[in-house]
Amino acid sequence: MQYSRRHFIKTSAALATGLSVASLPAGVNAGQKGMKPSSSGNSLSSLLPAGGKTGGKAGGKAPSAKMKLSWKAYDLALKHTFTISGFSRKSTPVVLTKIECDGVTGYGEASLPPYLGETQASVIEFLKKVDLSRFSTPMHMEDILTYVDNIAINNSAAKASVDIALHDLVGKMIGAPWHNMYGLDKTEVPDTTFTIGIDNDEVVKEKTREALGDFNILKVKVGGPDDKRMIKAIRSVTDLPLAVDANQGWKERGEALDMIHWLKEEGIVMVEQPMPKLKLDDIAWLTEESPLPIFADESVQRLSDLHRLKGVFSGINIKLMKCTGMREAWKMRNLAEALGMKVMMGCMTETSCAISAAAQLYSGMDFADLDGALLIANDCFEGATLQNGKIIASDLPGIGVVPKKETAI
Amino acid sequence: MQYSRRHFIKTSAALATGLSVASLPAGVNAGQKGMKPSSSGNSLSSLLPAGGKTGGKAGGKAPSAKMKLSWKAYDLALKHTFTISGFSRKSTPVVLTKIECDGVTGYGEASLPPYLGETQASVIEFLKKVDLSRFSTPMHMEDILTYVDNIAINNSAAKASVDIALHDLVGKMIGAPWHNMYGLDKTEVPDTTFTIGIDNDEVVKEKTREALGDFNILKVKVGGPDDKRMIKAIRSVTDLPLAVDANQGWKERGEALDMIHWLKEEGIVMVEQPMPKLKLDDIAWLTEESPLPIFADESVQRLSDLHRLKGVFSGINIKLMKCTGMREAWKMRNLAEALGMKVMMGCMTETSCAISAAAQLYSGMDFADLDGALLIANDCFEGATLQNGKIIASDLPGIGVVPKKETAI
Known part of the structure; x- marks a missing residue:
C-alpha cells in the first residue's frame, strides 16, 4: 500500500513535470529498499543503494546530478485595485523560477510588491549570480541555501525564489510533500484572513457579503482616517472575527491603545504592526497594555x-x-x-506557487493571511486550495503545485 | 501542546469578540474562489491520490493506518569498565523500541545511564501509557510527539525512544534518510571524539595508541586529581587535539580558569561543563575569560x-x-x-540505533562525541559507521539502521 502510494505520487510528479514515468531518475527510487520489512540477518551493505557503497551521497543519488536554474518575469493582474495606507495598484510583478535536475523540475517564485525595494530586474540580476553547478546534489539544501544567502545582502524575495524551487525539487525527488517531512497535519491550520480593501461603505459592504461564505475571518487595513467607518460598515453585514493591520500607521502609543480598546469592543481579534517598525519601546508598552495580541510585520524580517x-x-x-x-x-x-511567541503565516500578492510553499509549514500557527493567490486574475499554478476558509496544501510531493499550461516557464 | 494552545487561543479570541465559542463561524462553503483550474491544462484534482479529493490527510495515506509500539529491555555490555568522576560500571541498561505500521518497522532506543534517573522499569512504565492508536497516521509527528511529551514530565530517554522509532518509521515510509530531509550533507560532520578512560599511565598510553589510527580527536574526563597526569600521559604518545569534559568537577572559578589556561598550552581545544550546572554566574565569567570554548552539558537538557x-x-x-x-x-x-552559540552532538553509551539517529542531524556542528556504540561489545544494530574519524550515517531511509539477527526485538 505504501509502495503504491509512493509510486502514485511519483507518477503524479512525473506528470506534473511533463515527463513519462519511465524517465524518472534511477536515484529517485533508491530509498525504496528500506520500505521492505527488515528481514533479519541482512548485512547493512547489502541493503545499501549502489551509490552508498562507493561513497555516493544523498540517498544513492547519482553523484553528479547538476541543477539548472532558470527564470521568467511575470506580472500578476490583481482582480481589484489594492489600496493600503499610502498607495494603490492594479498589478504585482513577480519572477517565476525553476530548478531542473535529473529530469525533475522544482518551481519557485519571487513576489515583488513595489514598496519592498526589489524589482524583476534586481531579482534577475541576483539569479544570474547563482551558480548551482558547483553543488553535486540538490539534497544539500543547507549548504546550497547558505551559499545563496551569502551572494549578496538583502534580495530576500530573489533568495526565496531559489529556496522554494529547491524545496519543490527535493520534495519531488524524495517523493513526499514538505508537510509530511515537517511532521505536520496539513489540515490543522488556522483560517486564512481575507482582506477587505479600503473603499466607500457600499463597496465595503458588498465585498464583505461576497466573502461571507468562503472565509471565517476578515482583515482590514487600518491606520488612516477611515478606520472606524470601515469597521462599522463591515459590522453592519457580519459578526465574523476581524484582524486589523495598521502597517505602522499609528504614530502615538496612547492613540494606538485607545483605538485597540475600541477595536476589541468591535470584535477584532488581533492587531498587526500598530506603530512604526523601529519604535520598539512604544510597541512593547502597547503590547503590555493591549487587550489584543500585537503581531510584528515590518519589524521582523529574518531569523x-x-x-x-x-x-x-x-x-x-x-x-x-x-x-x-x-x-x-x-x-x-x-x-x-521556543521564545513563547505567537506565530502567523503571511504572504504578498503571489501565485499559488509561493502560497503552496507557505501552506506546507503553517499547521499549528495562530493566524494566517494567505489570500495572496485569491486576489489575482492570472494565477499560473494550481496547488493549495481554499477549503472551508483554510488554505490547504495538496497531496503532491514537494510544495504540491502543477503549473498551468500557459505558464510556459 | 499545539492543540491545546490553539484551542485556548480560539477560545480567547471568541471571548475577546464577545461571542460564545459555539457561535464561532463554522465555515460552511468550501469555496474554490480564484484557485479553480483553468480550462486549459491538467486539473490538479485529477493528479491527486484519491484521498486528496475527499480531504484525506498526509499524502493520501489510508486514514486508518494504525501504529503499534513495542519494546524490549536490553543490557549493553561495555568493552571496558567506564569511569567518570564518581563511579565505574561495566554495563548500561537500554530499552529497544519499535513502531510498526502498514508492514514497515521503525526502531528506537532509550539509553539509561544510572546517574540520570531513568530505568528500564520507568521507561516501560512510560511506554505502556503511550497510545498511538489514537493517531490515524505516523506522518503527523508534531502532534504525536507533543502528545507523548505531555504524558508525563521528565522521562526524556523514554520519549526519545518513541521519537527515534517514529522518525525511522516515517523516513522509511517516505523512502528517504533524515539527513536528506534536513537538507544536510551527511559527510560534512566534525570528527568524533573518543574517550580515554581514567586509568594508570601505562593503560592510558596503551589506549591512546590503540585509538591513533581511527580517531582525529580524543576526549579526557577531567575534574579530579589525575587530570594533569592523564593529559601528560596522552601527550607522551600523541599531539592529536583533545577535548576535556569536567562533568561539573571544578568547584571554584579561579581554579577552573587556571586549569583551562594550562589545558590550552597542552593543545586542548574545548571544555565541557567545567563547573556545577547551576553556577551560571561563575560559568559566564569563566566563558568570558576562557581562551577555550566552554560547552554546556549538564546545564542544558531541552529546548x-x-x-x-x-x-x-x-x-x-x-x-x-x-x-x-x-x-x-x-x-x-x-x-x-540563531542565538550565535556553538553546537556539539553528544551521546550516551548506546547502540548504533540511537547513534545513527544522531548521525542524521549533526552535519555542520562544531564538535561531536558519538563514540557510544563503539564502546559496547553487543551492539545489536548496523547503521552509522566510523569512517576516517567521523561517524557517517548510512544511505538507508529513516535513521538508516538494520537490526542484527540476534536482536529479536
Whole structure:
C-alpha cells in the first residue's frame, strides 16, 4: 500500500513535470529498499543503494546530478485595485523560477510588491549570480541555501525564489510533500484572513457579503482616517472575527491603545504592526497594555531579528518573501515558539506557487493571511486550495503545485 | 501542546469578540474562489491520490493506518569498565523500541545511564501509557510527539525512544534518510571524539595508541586529581587535539580558569561543563575569560533551557536522550545557531540505533562525541559507521539502521 502510494505520487510528479514515468531518475527510487520489512540477518551493505557503497551521497543519488536554474518575469493582474495606507495598484510583478535536475523540475517564485525595494530586474540580476553547478546534489539544501544567502545582502524575495524551487525539487525527488517531512497535519491550520480593501461603505459592504461564505475571518487595513467607518460598515453585514493591520500607521502609543480598546469592543481579534517598525519601546508598552495580541510585520524580517522582539510583540508574521524562503521560515517558526511567541503565516500578492510553499509549514500557527493567490486574475499554478476558509496544501510531493499550461516557464 | 494552545487561543479570541465559542463561524462553503483550474491544462484534482479529493490527510495515506509500539529491555555490555568522576560500571541498561505500521518497522532506543534517573522499569512504565492508536497516521509527528511529551514530565530517554522509532518509521515510509530531509550533507560532520578512560599511565598510553589510527580527536574526563597526569600521559604518545569534559568537577572559578589556561598550552581545544550546572554566574565569567570554548552539558537538557544560556556558555551539547529525541534536537540546533552559540552532538553509551539517529542531524556542528556504540561489545544494530574519524550515517531511509539477527526485538 505504501509502495503504491509512493509510486502514485511519483507518477503524479512525473506528470506534473511533463515527463513519462519511465524517465524518472534511477536515484529517485533508491530509498525504496528500506520500505521492505527488515528481514533479519541482512548485512547493512547489502541493503545499501549502489551509490552508498562507493561513497555516493544523498540517498544513492547519482553523484553528479547538476541543477539548472532558470527564470521568467511575470506580472500578476490583481482582480481589484489594492489600496493600503499610502498607495494603490492594479498589478504585482513577480519572477517565476525553476530548478531542473535529473529530469525533475522544482518551481519557485519571487513576489515583488513595489514598496519592498526589489524589482524583476534586481531579482534577475541576483539569479544570474547563482551558480548551482558547483553543488553535486540538490539534497544539500543547507549548504546550497547558505551559499545563496551569502551572494549578496538583502534580495530576500530573489533568495526565496531559489529556496522554494529547491524545496519543490527535493520534495519531488524524495517523493513526499514538505508537510509530511515537517511532521505536520496539513489540515490543522488556522483560517486564512481575507482582506477587505479600503473603499466607500457600499463597496465595503458588498465585498464583505461576497466573502461571507468562503472565509471565517476578515482583515482590514487600518491606520488612516477611515478606520472606524470601515469597521462599522463591515459590522453592519457580519459578526465574523476581524484582524486589523495598521502597517505602522499609528504614530502615538496612547492613540494606538485607545483605538485597540475600541477595536476589541468591535470584535477584532488581533492587531498587526500598530506603530512604526523601529519604535520598539512604544510597541512593547502597547503590547503590555493591549487587550489584543500585537503581531510584528515590518519589524521582523529574518531569523536574526526575532530574538530582540521577545517582550516587544505578542507574535510575528512570517512571510517567505521577507525571510528568504521555507528553510528560514521553518527555523523562525520554531524559534518563535521556543521564545513563547505567537506565530502567523503571511504572504504578498503571489501565485499559488509561493502560497503552496507557505501552506506546507503553517499547521499549528495562530493566524494566517494567505489570500495572496485569491486576489489575482492570472494565477499560473494550481496547488493549495481554499477549503472551508483554510488554505490547504495538496497531496503532491514537494510544495504540491502543477503549473498551468500557459505558464510556459 | 499545539492543540491545546490553539484551542485556548480560539477560545480567547471568541471571548475577546464577545461571542460564545459555539457561535464561532463554522465555515460552511468550501469555496474554490480564484484557485479553480483553468480550462486549459491538467486539473490538479485529477493528479491527486484519491484521498486528496475527499480531504484525506498526509499524502493520501489510508486514514486508518494504525501504529503499534513495542519494546524490549536490553543490557549493553561495555568493552571496558567506564569511569567518570564518581563511579565505574561495566554495563548500561537500554530499552529497544519499535513502531510498526502498514508492514514497515521503525526502531528506537532509550539509553539509561544510572546517574540520570531513568530505568528500564520507568521507561516501560512510560511506554505502556503511550497510545498511538489514537493517531490515524505516523506522518503527523508534531502532534504525536507533543502528545507523548505531555504524558508525563521528565522521562526524556523514554520519549526519545518513541521519537527515534517514529522518525525511522516515517523516513522509511517516505523512502528517504533524515539527513536528506534536513537538507544536510551527511559527510560534512566534525570528527568524533573518543574517550580515554581514567586509568594508570601505562593503560592510558596503551589506549591512546590503540585509538591513533581511527580517531582525529580524543576526549579526557577531567575534574579530579589525575587530570594533569592523564593529559601528560596522552601527550607522551600523541599531539592529536583533545577535548576535556569536567562533568561539573571544578568547584571554584579561579581554579577552573587556571586549569583551562594550562589545558590550552597542552593543545586542548574545548571544555565541557567545567563547573556545577547551576553556577551560571561563575560559568559566564569563566566563558568570558576562557581562551577555550566552554560547552554546556549538564546545564542544558531541552529546548526551553537554551535561551537563558546565551552569554553563559559558548555552546551546548545536544544529546537525544536528554532532549527527548530528534525532533527537539533539530529545533535546539537551529535555536542555538540563531542565538550565535556553538553546537556539539553528544551521546550516551548506546547502540548504533540511537547513534545513527544522531548521525542524521549533526552535519555542520562544531564538535561531536558519538563514540557510544563503539564502546559496547553487543551492539545489536548496523547503521552509522566510523569512517576516517567521523561517524557517517548510512544511505538507508529513516535513521538508516538494520537490526542484527540476534536482536529479536
